[in-house]
Amino acid sequence: MSEYSSTHVKKIAKQFGIKVSAQNRIRGGIYRVVTPDGRKFSLKRMTKQTARLRWIDRMLMHVQRNGPLLAWRNPQTPEGRKPHVISRKGEIFVLTPWISGREPSPLSLTDMRACGIALAKFHKAGKTALKGGIFHSQIGTWYSTLHTRQQYIQKKIAKARANSFSRPISRFIQRNGPEILRYANQAKALLRSSEYESYRQSPRQNGVLCHGDGGPSNFILNDKGTYLIDFETVHVDLRAYDLYRVIYNSCKDYRWDFSIAKAILDGYREVTNLKKTDYKLIRVWLRFPFTTYLVLCPFKRFPFTESRLKWALDSERRISSFLQKLEEYETRH
Template sequence: MSEQPISSIAKRFGIKASRIKKIRKGIYRVVTPGGKIFSLKRMPKQLARLQWTDRVLRRVQNSGPLLAWRNPQMPEGRRLYVISQKGEPYVLTPWISGREPSPRSLSDMRACGVALAHFHLAGHSGLRGKFAYSRIGSWHSTLRYRQRNLQKKITKAIRNGFSPPINRFVKQHRSEILHYSNQAGALLRSSGYRSYSRNPRQTGVLSHGDGGPSNFILNEKGTYLIDFETLHVDLRAYDLFRVIYNSCKDYNWNFEIAKAILTGYRKVAKLSKTDYELIQVWLRFPYTTYLVLSPFERFPLTTSWLQWALASERKIGSFLQKLDNYAAKHN
């Protein structure tokens, strides 16, 4: 979208844009003549879900966690959304100055764990009535869906449906890839998931849905959570999986990173044996390979990316053993 339509959207929120910078697709940094800075972000088109997101995040804000979300008491925060000419809703939120946490810094990772735990506690207390947008109870079907899709991609390779190098790689390693997928299923079946999912009022939390270093901002005020388009209700283990996965996959699956995240979380909230079991389910599923085969926009379908993905999956076995040891020590 060009700068002129973005300027018009900002004006409908009641602000004048003196400078606009595109951060990435659908996200813009807007600066006013007075020096105020905002984030203008495109959201999914489901307006009912956006309204639900707004209600629960405003409750969470009142409980203390630092979030990049609108303040309806401010002039620029009075409107929840503006619809663009293409029919897409945009939200305007404060631009949080600071830096992304680095997985190389264990103190940064502990801060992320602390912030996530505070968000879960405040979000749990802010959930009222019948849970909307809940994925509690859906883990078995979600895992089966991913397993079927993975099998379809492997079958396509067996039938020479990709380029010759991709076909050869997948044929050579299909047993190993499917073994990891089956292990994830076995872990879910042997976990305490069913008992957890039967008590959503007790075990459910407001889940960010896509936690990782890029969705936290650190500054002198503390640790902010940003970007809430994947917000839903789930078990806290799912958010912990996402933060651990997104923090560790590019850093050789160094368990010290995960340990720092979990230790930070435990400063605020307890973790049970079942929580650790459920984190392991999604970590063991060959998710990176699954994304490359999808193909996911950030992971192109090439032999080199598949080699990188499978090398990553192979490191997770020892990583999970360390997670087991940590759970046994701190349960």
């Protein structure tokens, strides 16, 4: 995907009816733009098709009307009347308010609790938007997603056995491949022993509107409260998936300190109760060796190096005691 010059960013913003006096590129496809009167907006390229974006917009407008704080358009304002515009390159852009504040810190249990509360409120408000047909649902895809990712890991292990990578990487994967696959198999076994089958057969009852990629970078804290931002991955799923994403993204860089997850879960439970099956389903995703999978991909933030593979495996091993603590938490609550 291409980046845009200053002139082209101004032209895209003009389609929303705003004039840009200052701008800066935040990262690929995201620009912060400022109007002459000092108002700030986020201009973001969306990779979704127009029909999917219309659905996301409809869902988020409903959630917003029901209370939760979101960085999304306000249709009562001139710049918020258009849900999206299309650039001269045919790419879709949305304009949302720029939320000033700070990212929550996993080192602050108060921040993490606030994230749990905000996520629960989002789920509660989004639940009432799911009327009629259930669209863009990933509730039934859990088996196939885990299976596809495990197959990918197996192919990489087979390549390592054939010494297709550098010698240190091939040897590391040969030595630790069975352990990595054991974690993947444990995740699938956990899924089979959960109530997932009955949950997937009742999407109307069990599905919620999911953010899809929650974590510290997708919440903003300020004097008004806790905002959710960045909605490209919004879909329908089980709430356990969203909780897993927030827990994973908050804990992976902090040596799987369970107090972080506890604060998130405590906050969530302030708004709504969690069931035994919810905890089981969170454990499914946490047990799958996702960090190792990302390094093997390679995911651009995790280079495919021996040191990264060691870091990932260390992470998977820490999750074992983390899951034990999650089970104890579930028993208490």
